Amino acid sequence: MSARTATDLEIRLPALSPTMESGRLAKWYVSEGDRVAAGDVLAEIETDKATMEFEAETPGTISRLLIPAGGEPIPVDTALALFTPDTQPATQPPRAPEAASAADAGKEAAPAGGSDAPAPAAPQTPAARKPDTSWPQPDWPAATPTRPQTVRDALRDALAEEMHRDAEVFLIGEEVGEHQGAYKVSRGLRDDFGAARVVDTPITEQGFTGLAIGAAFAGLKPVVEFMSFAYALPALGQIVQSAAKARAMTGGALTCPITFRGPNGAPPRVAAQHGTDLAAWAAQIPGLKVAMPYTAADAKGLLKAAIRDPDPVIFLEHELLYGESFDVPTGIDHILPFGRAAIRRPGSDVTLVAAGLAVRHALHAAEALAAIGISAEVIDLRSLRPIDYDTILASLRKTNRCVTVEEGWPVASLGDHLAARITQRTFDWLDAPVLSATGEDIPLPYAANLDSLARVSVEKIVALARQTCYK
Amino acid sequence: MGAGQTPQNPAERPAKSPAASAGRAAEVTVEGAAQATALGLYREMLRIRRFEEKAGQLYGMGLIGGYCHLCIGQEAVPVGLEAVARSDDRRITSYRSHGLMLACGMDPARIMAELLGRATGYSGGKGGSMHMASPAHGFFGGHAIVGAQVPIGTGLAFADRYRGEDRVSFVYFGDAAANQGQVAESYHLAALWKLPVIFVIENNQHGADLPPGGAAAAPDLHSRGAGYGIPGEAVDGMDVEAVIAAGARARAHCAAGRGPVILEMKTYRYRGHSMADPAKYRTREDMHRVRQEKDAIARIRAMLTSRHGVSEDALKTIDREIKAEVSAAAETACAAPEPARDALMQDVPTGAETI
Numbered sequence: 001m002s003a004r005t006a007t008d009l010e011i012r013l014p015a016l017s018p019t020m021e022s023g024r025l026a027k028w029y030v031s032e033g034d035r036v037a038a039g040d041v042l043a044e045i046e047t048d049k050a051t052m053e054f055e056a057e058t059p060g061t062i063s064r065l066l067i068p069a070g071g072e073p074i075p076v077d078t079a080l081a082l083f084t085p086d087t088q089p090a091t092q093p094p095r096a097p098e099a100a101s102a103a104d105a106g107k108e109a110a111p112a113g114g115s116d117a118p119a120p121a122a123p124q125t126p127a128a129r130k131p132d133t134s135w136p137q138p139d140w141p142a143a144t145p146t147r148p149q150t151v152r153d154a155l156r157d158a159l160a161e162e163m164h165r166d167a168e169v170f171l172i173g174e175e176v177g178e179h180q181g182a183y184k185v186s187r188g189l190r191d192d193f194g195a196a197r198v199v200d201t202p203i204t205e206q207g208f209t210g211l212a213i214g215a216a217f218a219g220l221k222p223v224v225e226f227m228s229f230a231y232a233l234p235a236l237g238q239i240v241q242s243a244a245k246a247r248a249m250t251g252g253a254l255t256c257p258i259t260f261r262g263p264n265g266a267p268p269r270v271a272a273q274h275g276t277d278l279a280a281w282a283a284q285i286p287g288l289k290v291a292m293p294y295t296a297a298d299a300k301g302l303l304k305a306a307i308r309d310p311d312p313v314i315f316l317e318h319e320l321l322y323g324e325s326f327d328v329p330t331g332i333d334h335i336l337p338f339g340r341a342a343i344r345r346p347g348s349d350v351t352l353v354a355a356g357l358a359v360r361h362a363l364h365a366a367e368a369l370a371a372i373g374i375s376a377e378v379i380d381l382r383s384l385r386p387i388d389y390d391t392i393l394a395s396l397r398k399t400n401r402c403v404t405v406e407e408g409w410p411v412a413s414l415g416d417h418l419a420a421r422i423t424q425r426t427f428d429w430l431d432a433p434v435l436s437a438t439g440e441d442i443p444l445p446y447a448a449n450l451d452s453l454a455r456v457s458v459e460k461i462v463a464l465a466r467q468t469c470y471k
Numbered sequence: 472m473g474a475g476q477t478p479q480n481p482a483e484r485p486a487k488s489p490a491a492s493a494g495r496a497a498e499v500t501v502e503g504a505a506q507a508t509a510l511g512l513y514r515e516m517l518r519i520r521r522f523e524e525k526a527g528q529l530y531g532m533g534l535i536g537g538y539c540h541l542c543i544g545q546e547a548v549p550v551g552l553e554a555v556a557r558s559d560d561r562r563i564t565s566y567r568s569h570g571l572m573l574a575c576g577m578d579p580a581r582i583m584a585e586l587l588g589r590a591t592g593y594s595g596g597k598g599g600s601m602h603m604a605s606p607a608h609g610f611f612g613g614h615a616i617v618g619a620q621v622p623i624g625t626g627l628a629f630a631d632r633y634r635g636e637d638r639v640s641f642v643y644f645g646d647a648a649a650n651q652g653q654v655a656e657s658y659h660l661a662a663l664w665k666l667p668v669i670f671v672i673e674n675n676q677h678g679a680d681l682p683p684g685g686a687a688a689a690p691d692l693h694s695r696g697a698g699y700g701i702p703g704e705a706v707d708g709m710d711v712e713a714v715i716a717a718g719a720r721a722r723a724h725c726a727a728g729r730g731p732v733i734l735e736m737k738t739y740r741y742r743g744h745s746m747a748d749p750a751k752y753r754t755r756e757d758m759h760r761v762r763q764e765k766d767a768i769a770r771i772r773a774m775l776t777s778r779h780g781v782s783e784d785a786l787k788t789i790d791r792e793i794k795a796e797v798s799a800a801a802e803t804a805c806a807a808p809e810p811a812r813d814a815l816m817q818d819v820p821t822g823a824e825t826i
């Protein structure tokens with residue numbers, strides 16, 4: 001082991017994806033004293049999504065390895081090795097101190113607040129979210145055993161169970177087979193069910209969406225995976241014109257038992273064209289059912305319900321939830337019917353209504369509100385069409401105040417719709433106008449500071465909830 | 472974009488690359504272009520490579536976020552075609568856009584600033600790596616939705632035909648994008664109306680994670696226009712001279728009013744699809760072999776010494792200059808401020824609604 005010299009650079013753990021916060025150093029390809037050329041592989045890094053190699057940027061010598069292979073996950077930007085570059089200073093990457101300060105600046109600029117932080121990158125140590133047992137959990141029988149599972153694995157199990165149960169269920173989309181899904185939701189499915197039932201497509205969203213709808217007309221039960229719902233937009237004509245309207249326009253002669261699923265909404269800094277939340281759009285369309293789960297148990301139960309449903313279902317997942325763990329019932333055929341909301345946290349002063357990732361924001365906001373003496377009840381809608389108005393209205397009769405929470409845009413939003421229904425049906429119980437916390441009314445900007453300002457946030461929810469309570 | 476408030480960078484290069492300014496596009500010959508501009512081509516390609524390497528480093532340091540697609544290995548395609556494009560021609564591409572932007576003369580410091588999300592970036596920090604445009608350079612964007620730029624680029628050519636202007640539109644897309652339905656529709660429209668558009672397929676042989684040929688029923692992408700009567704040509708996209716020769720032929724065809732052309736550039740991407748792609752679908756040995764045998768920059772470097780008698784020292788000087796230029800661009804970009812808070816609500820036509 002050589003001592004550090006003045007010209008040594010630190011090689012730090014790079015961020016290899018937009019949401020990567022940590023990684024495990026699986027393997028070193030170099031030893032101390034090795035000469036490396038630019039482009040040589042230095043090490044293999046494991047994240048929750050993939051195993052990746054990373055390379056030397058410039059030629060030089062590895063002087064010291066600081067982190068042994070095979071240990072625990074470590075945060076991005078941790079120094080992994082010391083490196084003596086060959087070339088003259090002008091051609092080097094930024095010196096270590098600059099690198100450190102620049103990286104710190106990057107961190108400061110990252111979306112503020114725990115609410116928008118990327119999903120934990122290390123499923124190896126799942127911190128299971130314990131359900132609040134003080135509140136009834138009617139989704140499965142009381143004696144059912146549960147185990148912690150990520151949303152990603154719960155979705156995978158739902159697919160596998162339904163494909164085992166029914167040979168006419170198949171999965172189709174980009175990279176679902178050989179690559180096991182862009183977010184690894186279909187891990188192992190092609191090995192279990194073969195390429196005929198886990199179908200890799202070229203990049204032809206309009207084509208494979210229309211094709212799957214045709215297969216559904218013919219009686220099969222396709223599950224269409226969009227790598228992102230941003231890429232479902234080219235196929236929206238097929239979904240709305242053909243899948244959604246078929247039953248009504250043919251007087252019931254055609255039915256379309258199909259599930260369209262994939263990540264919706266925006267992980268940090270993906271900018272305008274990848275940053276669209278389609279929840280309100282989907283919920284507007286008669287002929288579709290729309291599910292938007294938050295917990296792993298709901299993801300599993302709703303996906304199984306969607307696959308068994310005789311009509312088309314839009315199933316909205318979120319990249320930032322895939323790695324989150326929740327308790328999931330085991331040993332039962334867990335189906336969650338559409339149109340049943342859940343109360344995630346009981347409260348008496350204000351009702352927060354949300355779905356999907358927005359439930360996480362609402363729960364964090366409820367904690368912050370509790371600290372200032374406001375008791376917030378958090379309702380997780382779980383499905384957006386049909387909507388469980390009864391649960392919302394019952395809560396409103398208790399709290400008399402409501403803030404809706406969603407990632408999407410404010411105009412003609414879910415919040416606007418809920419505010420209208422609530423006002424129409426419980427006007428006499430309301431002590432304040434229903435307010436909506438939403439993303440800003442703009443295409444999602446890229447810059448770190450603007451990205452976080454553009455999103456719905458815990459701070460915005462808290463401010464609106466206080467407004468309804470006049471505090 | 473925030474162009475209104477974006478300070479003009481005095482270092483902005485002319486709207487056209489030095490390589491191309493050597494001659495009017497119509498008069499460019501293979502030999503003439505190659506000899507007069509070989510050094511310029513070398514510089515242009517090297518600038519792209521160093522820029523992309525720097526972007527990769529800054530991504531690794533967490534300074535660039537979201538998606539970032541590098542074009543290392545593919546430099547000869549935009550540089551060769553920009554050598555035959557007229558400065559007022561139009562160009563449009565996918566999210567893998569940095570190389571074309573540099574080749575058509577956009578300012579590296581402002582591109583880097585955009586990658587970093589800074590106010591001085593081409594989109595005022597609001598677009599990032601995938602969403603920049605500079606109509607002054609005839610560059611109509613970076614587009615993140617695979618295939619979407621193909622009908623849009625066809626529309627640029629439609630506008631020129633409509634106004635009776637003699638520009639040509641260069642529409643770049645990937646081999647996987649070639650399978651999108653809107654590409655077939657664009658071919659048909661361009662052929663039907665004889666639009667002056669060059670469809671440039673950058674066949675780097677990897678559509679995201681797909682292995683080569685993994686998803687194409689007919690792998691000869693240049694012949695897909697045959698049913699519409701569109702001529703197509705496969706080109707060694709790792710050889711900048713071949714790119715220039717094919718580009719000059721295609722541009723002349725379009726300029727003569729004979730309608731669209733398809734150029735399938737056989738090229739290679741050394742890095743993963745995006746910074747998040749482990750590129751497990753090919754072996755490192757394959758990549759190294761291509762890099763050793765075909766690298767466009769190494770090839771022109773060898774040609775400069777053997778054919779044009781340029782000394783190794785002179786080339787090293789250029790290498791140092793380009794490195795310094797890219798480092799300076801990165802430093803300028805890193806020092807630029809984030810967009811002002813006010814920028815958040817700007818550039819939304821109806822005015823952003825707030826409660």
Ligand SMILES: Cc1ncc(C[n+]2csc(CCOP(=O)(O)OP(=O)(O)O)c2C)c(N)n1
Pocket residue numbers: 174203205227231234565567615616617618644645646647648649673675677678679680744
């Ligand atoms: C409509 C759509 N579908 C999927 C994606 C995700 N995606 C981005 S790039 C890409 C691969 C494109 O490959 P290719 O067209 O060959 O271009 P390359 O990236 O190799 O330059 C995919 C699947 C997308 N951006 N848009």
